[in-house]
Amino acid sequence: MELKKRIDDILNKFDLKMNENNYHLYKTALTHSSYVNEKEPDAEDYQRLEFVGDAVLELAITELIYKNTNLDEGNMSFLRQKLVKEDTIAKIAIDLGIDELILIGLGEDRKRQSLLADVFESVLGAIFLDQGYKTSLRVVRKLFFDLIKKCQNDITQIRDPKSLLYEYIQTDSRNIMKFVTIRDQILPNNRHLFEVEVVIDDVVYGRGKGHSKSEAEQQAAKDALSKIAKT
Structure with missing residues (x-):
């Protein structure tokens, strides 16, 4: 069976052997x-396995980031978001030859x-149901470990929260972010105290205060990253 052989070829890249009774999963x-719709109306498509x-990919990536970096929770969330981007996963699917199958x-x-990313996740779902989580984690580690290290280095070179937040929202081109000054208070020593909100797609994600607009924006971005990390 040609399809089964080609699936075996992909699994062999990870030193895996399919359980024969689970070919239907793959x-x-x-x-x-x-x-x-066109060929096998009684068959199931990949959506449930996706x-x-x-879920398996997010858990495995989270575990690998936690165990192999010293990033704080905001940067961990940012790194995970970069790793599971659609174009990143689609490229991995092509490298494995999944697109041809x-x-x-x-x-x-x-x-x-979007199709390639979905099918990669569904194949990972099949591996999980066939082989278990430890094996799935090993697959994800082999595919993503070098990328985790590269992205970690990129993140540590971007020190300020505002730049990190801009990087984060660029993972989705639909996001629109702006900083809005909601208060400019003059203190008794004639210094200003600014209060700023960071708004993403018309939703307030963070607030910050500072003696300059720049300082307040950095604090607002830091607040937003902290909240995003907990979602």
């Missing part, structure tokens, strides 16, 4: 809804980034 992980794989209907683009 086939399902590679099956797009358009293929089900749900599983998404997707069972897909006519008119669909197997190179579409």
Whole structure:
């Protein structure tokens, strides 16, 4: 069976061997809804396995970041966000050859980034159900460890919270961020005390105070990163 052999080839890259009774998991992980509609109406598409794989990937990435970096919670959250970006995962899927195995209907683009990212996660979900979490973690480690170290170095070179927050929101091009001065108080010593809010997509994410607008913006960005890390 050609598909099974090619799945085995991918698993062999991680020194894994498929449990024969679980071949259906891997086939399902590679099956797009358009293929089900056109060729196998009784089959299941990859979406449920994608749900599983998404959770496994986030947990594994979180564990690897915690154990292999000394970043604080805000930077850990920022790093995780960078690692699970759609384009990053899609590139990994192509490097593994997953794009060539997707069972897909006519008119669909197997190179579409969102599809590749989804199918990678569904394959990881299949590995988790077939082999367990420890094996899934080993797969994620092999694929992401070098990238974790590279991104960590990039983050540590960006020291100020405002720059980090800008980097964070750029992981989603739809995000619009602005800093709004809500108070400019003149103190008895004639110094100003500014209070600033950072607003992302019309939602207030953080507030900060400082004797200059720049200082207040940095404090607001720090507050926002702290709150984002807890979501």
